[in-house]
Amino acid sequence: MTHATGTFVGVENTGIFYQSWIPADAAATVIVVHGYAEHSGRYAHVAKALNANGYAVWALDHRGHGRSEGPRASVKRFEHFVADLTTFVGLVQGQTVAGPLFILGHSMGGLISTLYAFDHQDQLAGLVLTGPAMKVDAGVSPVLLALSVILSAVAPELPVGPFDPGGVSRDPAVVAAYTSDKLNYTAGVKARMGRQFVLGTRSVLGRAPGLKLPILVIQGEADRLVSPAGTYAAFAAFGSTDKTLKKYPDLFHEVLNEPEQDEIIALISEWLDGRMQSAAQQA
Numbered sequence: 001m002t003h004a005t006g007t008f009v010g011v012e013n014t015g016i017f018y019q020s021w022i023p024a025d026a027a028a029t030v031i032v033v034h035g036y037a038e039h040s041g042r043y044a045h046v047a048k049a050l051n052a053n054g055y056a057v058w059a060l061d062h063r064g065h066g067r068s069e070g071p072r073a074s075v076k077r078f079e080h081f082v083a084d085l086t087t088f089v090g091l092v093q094g095q096t097v098a099g100p101l102f103i104l105g106h107s108m109g110g111l112i113s114t115l116y117a118f119d120h121q122d123q124l125a126g127l128v129l130t131g132p133a134m135k136v137d138a139g140v141s142p143v144l145l146a147l148s149v150i151l152s153a154v155a156p157e158l159p160v161g162p163f164d165p166g167g168v169s170r171d172p173a174v175v176a177a178y179t180s181d182k183l184n185y186t187a188g189v190k191a192r193m194g195r196q197f198v199l200g201t202r203s204v205l206g207r208a209p210g211l212k213l214p215i216l217v218i219q220g221e222a223d224r225l226v227s228p229a230g231t232y233a234a235f236a237a238f239g240s241t242d243k244t245l246k247k248y249p250d251l252f253h254e255v256l257n258e259p260e261q262d263e264i265i266a267l268i269s270e271w272l273d274g275r276m277q278s279a280a281q282q283a
Helices: 040-052 078-094 108-123 142-154 172-180 191-201 204-210 228-237 261-282
Strands: 002-009 015-022 028-033 055-060 101-106 126-130 159-161 215-220 243-248
Touching (some): 015 040, 015 078, 040 055, 040 261, 055 078, 078 101, 078 191, 228 243, 243 261
Parallel strands (some): 101 126, 215 243
Antiparallel strands (some): 002 015, 015 055
């Protein structure tokens, strides 16, 4: 396996960091799209497992995250995340890319990946979503939502909402590693980030019927960082005839970092293998 890093220029000349893990015998490519407040390096174990099954893996750090430029855990417009991903996919396709292309998106990355796929599904052989952030304002009062519009404009970098790292995993070691990782953001959700996050979710249900590519969705039902109900509503609305939903009653938000992670990654690999076969038959 060859590990490499690099940067590209995203929206508004923002430097975006990326990395890749490429096995010698890669038969397909998976782009990993990480979640809010974290970074691509937290998926090295996923890349290693996928490499062992013949998948090249690429991942970027979103603007304001990890080693990329920009104010921490912040974005002017949610569409900038999607535009950066679009540029990154083009970069990956411009390299020596093996076989069909898949995207694996987690949490906010699941939302970004879905918004990308709406307009570029012809580029993809399949979409995998883990704990996707399809609804982030569940239980938020209308008054607070209205206030967030004002604060987003007048104090965009003001932390206004809590973020609980304890919700990422049932494994205390994972939580400890998360909170000690200097590349993660562990303070409160910023006003503009929260507002843009909500706006990013607003179009999902309306556009979901048009998403026709193969889809695998994995959701921990004990997830308290995103709304499982939002995940299920989006899944029901997706227009694909090849869609699979896997629910795990006891798992927290980061299913790829739960004690059952080996089972989850094996499930993803098996699903990818199945779509690889379908892509080969259609070729």
